[in-house]
Amino acid sequence: MSAIKLGWDAGLKSSGAYQKLLAFASLVALIIVFSLASPNFLQTSNIIAILQATSVNGVLAIGATLVIITGGIDLSVGTLMTFCAVIAGVVLTYWGLPLPFGIVAAIAAGAVCGLISGTLVAKMRIPPFIATLGMMLILKGLSLVISGTKPIYFNGTPNFPMISTSSLISAIVPGLPIPNGVLILFLVAGAVSYVLGRTVLGRYCFALGSNEEAVRLSGVNTDGWKMAIYALTGAICGIAGLLIASRLNSAQPALGQGYELDAIAAVVIGGTSLSGGRGTILGTIIGALIMSVLLNGLRILSVAQEWQTVLTGSIIIVAVYADMMRRRRN
Amino acid sequence: MFTRRSVLGAIGATALLAASAGFAQAQDKLYIPLISKGFQHQFWQAVKAGADKAAAELNVNVTFEGPDNETMVDKQIDMLAAALAKHPAALGFAALDSQAAIPLLKQAQDAKIPVIAFDSGVDSDIPLATASTDNLAAAALAADKMAGLIGNKGKVALVVHDQTSRTGIDRRDGFVNRIKEAYPDIEIVSIQYGAGDQLQSTEITKSILQANPDLKGIFGANEGSAIGVVNGVRESGRSDVVIIGYDSGAAQKQAIRDGIMAGAITQNPIGIGYETVKAAVAAVKGETVPKNIDTGFYYYDKSNMDTPEISAVLYD
Numbered sequence: 001m002s003a004i005k006l007g008w009d010a011g012l013k014s015s016g017a018y019q020k021l022l023a024f025a026s027l028v029a030l031i032i033v034f035s036l037a038s039p040n041f042l043q044t045s046n047i048i049a050i051l052q053a054t055s056v057n058g059v060l061a062i063g064a065t066l067v068i069i070t071g072g073i074d075l076s077v078g079t080l081m082t083f084c085a086v087i088a089g090v091v092l093t094y095w096g097l098p099l100p101f102g103i104v105a106a107i108a109a110g111a112v113c114g115l116i117s118g119t120l121v122a123k124m125r126i127p128p129f130i131a132t133l134g135m136m137l138i139l140k141g142l143s144l145v146i147s148g149t150k151p152i153y154f155n156g157t158p159n160f161p162m163i164s165t166s167s168l169i170s171a172i173v174p175g176l177p178i179p180n181g182v183l184i185l186f187l188v189a190g191a192v193s194y195v196l197g198r199t200v201l202g203r204y205c206f207a208l209g210s211n212e213e214a215v216r217l218s219g220v221n222t223d224g225w226k227m228a229i230y231a232l233t234g235a236i237c238g239i240a241g242l243l244i245a246s247r248l249n250s251a252q253p254a255l256g257q258g259y260e261l262d263a264i265a266a267v268v269i270g271g272t273s274l275s276g277g278r279g280t281i282l283g284t285i286i287g288a289l290i291m292s293v294l295l296n297g298l299r300i301l302s303v304a305q306e307w308q309t310v311l312t313g314s315i316i317i318v319a320v321y322a323d324m325m326r327r328r329r330n
Numbered sequence: 331m332f333t334r335r336s337v338l339g340a341i342g343a344t345a346l347l348a349a350s351a352g353f354a355q356a357q358d359k360l361y362i363p364l365i366s367k368g369f370q371h372q373f374w375q376a377v378k379a380g381a382d383k384a385a386a387e388l389n390v391n392v393t394f395e396g397p398d399n400e401t402m403v404d405k406q407i408d409m410l411a412a413a414l415a416k417h418p419a420a421l422g423f424a425a426l427d428s429q430a431a432i433p434l435l436k437q438a439q440d441a442k443i444p445v446i447a448f449d450s451g452v453d454s455d456i457p458l459a460t461a462s463t464d465n466l467a468a469a470a471l472a473a474d475k476m477a478g479l480i481g482n483k484g485k486v487a488l489v490v491h492d493q494t495s496r497t498g499i500d501r502r503d504g505f506v507n508r509i510k511e512a513y514p515d516i517e518i519v520s521i522q523y524g525a526g527d528q529l530q531s532t533e534i535t536k537s538i539l540q541a542n543p544d545l546k547g548i549f550g551a552n553e554g555s556a557i558g559v560v561n562g563v564r565e566s567g568r569s570d571v572v573i574i575g576y577d578s579g580a581a582q583k584q585a586i587r588d589g590i591m592a593g594a595i596t597q598n599p600i601g602i603g604y605e606t607v608k609a610a611v612a613a614v615k616g617e618t619v620p621k622n623i624d625t626g627f628y629y630y631d632k633s634n635m636d637t638p639e640i641s642a643v644l645y646d
Contacts, residue, residue, distance in 0.1 A: 040416050049411035056404065149493045153429060165433065244404055248430035254401040254494045292408075299412035302393045305369050 022322060023270055023286040030290065034297035041300050048178060050289075050296045055164070055181035056081070056244045058288040060259060061266035062192050063236035065284045066229050068267055069196075071209040071276025072128035074230070076117060076135035077237050078259030082252070083139040084110045084241030089152030089251035092160065099159055106245075107238035113139065114234015118227035140257055147253040154249050164246035181243050185285075188239060193281040195232075205229055209276025266291055269319040290315070359391045362610045363413040364422035364603070365406060366396030367449060371526075372579045373553060373599050376645035377449070380603025381422070388611045394603075396424075400495050403427045410434045414443070420610035423457070424449040426495070432456075444613035448606040450496045458613050461605040461623040463597040465497050468627040469504030469551070472574050472595050474512075475629055476505075476547050479572045479592055483515035484546035487538045489559050491526035491552045498523075501551040501576065519545065524555055531558020532565065539566045547572035553579045556594060560585045578644040586632055593631030598643040601625040 035042040060077045067074040084106040092102040113135065120131035154160040164181035196202035204225040207215045216222045245251045270287030272279025294315055298308045364381055368374045378394040385392035395413075397405040403426045413421060414437060421443055425431050428451075435456045438445050447457035476486060488505060492498040502521060509516050520538050524531035531550065535558060539545060548563070548571060550556030556575030560582070563571050575582050575594035585591040602625045609619045630640045 038416075043415065046412075046415040049408070049415060053408040053411070151427060151494065248403055248407070248427065250403075250427060250429055252401065252403050252427065252430075252494075254492065255403055256401075258398070258402070296408070296412050296415075299395065299409065300416060302363075302416075305395050 022326065023283055023290070023319070026319065027286055027290050027293065030293050030297065034293070034300065037297075038300050041297060044177075046296070046300070048182075050292050051182040051185075052164075052179055052247070053296065054288050054292040055179075055185045056240050056247070057259070057262050057266060057291065058185045058285055059188055059236060059240040059243060060263040061270075061284045061288050062188055062281055063233040063240070064260070064263045065267050065270075065272055065279055065281060066192065066196075066205060066233050066236075067128070068264070068272055068274060069205050069209045069276060069279045070226060070229055071212065072121060072226075072230075073132065073264070073274070074114075074117065074233055075129065075132040075260050076113070076139055077233070077240075077263055078261075079136045079140040079143065079256040080110060080113050080234060080237040081241040081244060081259065082256035083113065083143045084238040085245035085251035086143045086147045086152065086253055088242060088245055089154065090146060092157045093152050093154055096156060099157055102157070102160070103163075103242060106242050107235050110238025110241065111231045111235040114237070115227055115231040117234065118230025121230065122223035122226040136257070136260065143253040143256070147251060149253060151253065152251040154245070154251075161246050161249045164243050181247060184239065184243060188236060189281050189285050192236070196281060201225065201228060201232070206277060209273075209278070211277075262291065265316050269316060271323050287319075290319070359389060360419040360611065360614060361391045361393075361416065362420045362422060362607060362614075363416065363418050364392060364394045364448070364606060365409050365413055365424065366394060367400050367406070367424045367426050368398075369394075369396040370398070371553070372645055373577050373597075376599035377603035377606075379645075380600035380605075381607045382603075383600070384604045384607035384611075388607065390419075390607070390611055392607055397426070400426055400492070403430050407431060407434060414438060414441070417441075418443060419614045420444045420446065422446050422448055422606040422610055423452065425452045428453040444610060446606050446609045446613065446619070448602050459609045459619040459621055459623055461602050461609060461625055463602070463625055463627050465500035466504035466507075468576075468595045468597065469501040469549075470508035471627070471629055472549055472576070473505045473508035475593060476549060476572060476574050477509070477513045477516060479574075480516070480546040482513055485517050485519045485542055485544060486547040486549065487520040487542065487545060488518065488522070488549045488551060489531050489534055489538075489555045490521060490523050491555050493523050498551065505549055505551075524558055526552050526554035528554050528558045528561065531555045532561040533558075535559045535562025536566050539563065539568060539571070545571060547574070549573075550575045553577040553582060556591070557581045557585070560590055564590060578646075580646040583635065583644060583646070586630075586635060589632065593629055595627055596630055596640070596643055597627050598625045599645065600643060 060081060064074055064077050087109040088102040088106040091097050091105040117132050117135050120126045121128045165179050167177045167179050169183060170177040208222060208226060212222055266288035267284050269290055270283030272283060294312060366374050374396060381392050381394055395409050406426050407430060411434060421438055423445055432454055435445055439456050445457045447460040449462055451460045488502060490498050490502045506518060509518060519542050522534045524534045548559045550559040559573050573591040575591055578596050582594060605623045605625055612619050628640055634640050
């Protein structure tokens with residue numbers, strides 16, 4: 001039990017006010033700078049565009065956070081998202097089933113694929129980097145095979161685009177047209193925060209990342225919990241798949257590779273350690289917001305695209321370095 | 331401690347960004363963003379050069395952006411959203427997926443921002459004009475040239491950049507259909523996809539040659555594919571394979587000069603960029619613009635690549 005307690009403490013410590021404040025302060029600083037620099041930045045339509053641009057990467061990053069806290073990594077989140085979108089396309093467009101079936105199928109497909117990754121890592125002892133790299137390629141290929149290498153459009157399911165693009169919030173608060181995709185991002189964030197902070201699964205997540213051997217020796221079925229965590233990450237990728245497909249009104253089978261790196265970047269900017277044992281969902285959301293605010297702001301300022309990339313890379317390094325310095329001093 | 335650090339950082343960033351913002355927004359010219367399918371590829375840089383040329387001549391501001399690769403449909407939509415937030419005078423757009431962009435294009439239409447499509451069409455009546463190459467006809471011309479060079483019979487193969495994009499599909503089908511219609515003695519033994527990646531296309535070419543020692547010719551359907559084909563044929567130690575490429579670029583031009591590549595189809599990327607900006611400015615001024623602006627294509631080889639007509643549309 002002491003090991004679990006140790007892991008739990010590490011998790012609590014990481015959610016210290018300092019770290020959140022640092023990431024949050026950077027986000028606020030960026031917003032202030034861009035607002036001063038251009039009158040076009042701080043406008044409702046642009047803020048909504050930023051939030052919408054964050055929704056898919058944010059959800060993927062939440063999924064990636066779970067696995068990273070256990071000390072693992074999931075490189076397959078991007079192509080798994082695409083795979084789930086394609087599954088939704090098959091169920092809704094090729095088979096013509098009603099919308100709820102598509103939603104369940106996408107999330108279930110994500111959970112099953114996550115469970116497979118988890119099995120490879122936990123039972124077969126393949127390092128997570130390699131196991132999920134393999135899964136990334138398998139899923140990329142399968143998406144192309146299943147879709148017949150063409151985008152699948154959801155024209156037969158007119159309600160499908162509403163998942164991401166229409167706005168429940170504006171129905172309640174007129175004049176605040178925040179799209180459902182953003183609402184879903186925050187719902188997922190809330191739910192996963194709860195799981196991490198208040199449930200056994202969350203506790204083992206931190207414990208596995210802090211000292212897996214100690215957890216195992218104290219009689220916990222570490223393999224089972226690890227598989228459950230990868231499956232949960234997979235299911236969250238399924239939600240991301242629904243969001244992106246709904247936003248594009250199509251499942252784009254070739255898309256997805258490279259998205260895992262954006263997700264991982266958001267996770268580390270948010271203060272989650274790649275060596276496991278600590279991290280927060282709030283941090284990850286702030287990390288994802290920092291990335292999309294930065295990109296949107298640089299575009300609004302018409303900064304040349306090559307420099308946008310340089311600045312994004314620099315921000316990632318600065319954010320992680322600042323976090324490490326603070327930690328070392330403590 | 332970290333407070334002072336962040337404050338310093340924030341001040342530095344403010345100064346930097348304010349400077350760049352001041353620079354970008356100092357002039358009160360018409361602003362026309364071009365949202366492209368790509369950015370790093372030399373082809374897109376040539377489109378950008380054409381757009382910049384028109385911007386200088388017509389005294390307007392042009393920015394040019396595109397996602398890292400042609401699968402990133404959602405990133406392109408984000409770029410479109412940011413461009414619209416800047417209240418542009420007009421918008422140039424090369425859609426990766428027409429349907430996905432429709433909601434934002436409708437927004438542009440509602441805001442009375444004229445949209446000019448370029449490189450490939452948008453399946454919608456929102457764009458006032460489309461400046462593009464007829465890829466089907468261009469690839470059919472490549473098929474005719476290939477047939478002529480191999481004596482109208484034998485085995486050929488295709489190395490294409492991808493099977494989902496409009497240009498990939500059109501160039502493959504343009505070539506394949508022309509061969510099937512007009513050259514019954516030519517057999518297409520393999521169509522492979524190399525993501526426009528030179529190295530992947532090299533490996534693909536080598537395996538095609540390994541499997542078909544009697545292959546007469548290969549068509550590489552974009553710049554990266556064509557360079558890959560050249561590398562693959564060279565590494566296989568073959569000199570009897572007729573290679574026809576697509577687009578230009580320094581490596582491809584050199585391969586044609588060296589005689590490894592027979593010739594290539596070139597579009598007019600500079601013309602695509604130039605015509606897009608020109609049509610956008612005309613639309614802002616309320617002039618009528620032609621619905622389809624055919625920016626043209628040419629077949630070039632060692633004999634004509636230095637003529638003024640061809641060398642003007644080739645890029646390095």
